[in-house]
Amino acid sequence: MKSLLKITFNIIVYCFLWFLQNGIILGIFVGIGFWDPMGSIGGTPGIVGIVCLYTSYVILKQIHKIKFIENFFGKN
Secondary structure, three states: OHHHHHHHHHHHHHHHHHHHHHHHHHHHHHHOOOOOOOOOOOOHHHHHHHHHHHHHHHHHHHHOOOHHHHHHHOOO
16 A cells, blocks of 8 residues: 555656646746747757656655655655
């Protein structure tokens, strides 16, 4: 049961981190004028999405090193 809970936790937190990072970075890019969402799409959202996928994974790995999370899920 703990493994199912851990998988669910990972999916929810990973998606939350990805959407949060995407929103912030694309918001900054629109704010400084680097990307115009009303114009042609280009490659900027794709590159930002790929970078956010990787950084979300790295942040999730760091979250698992927190003592509370380690104790809650236990060592596998």
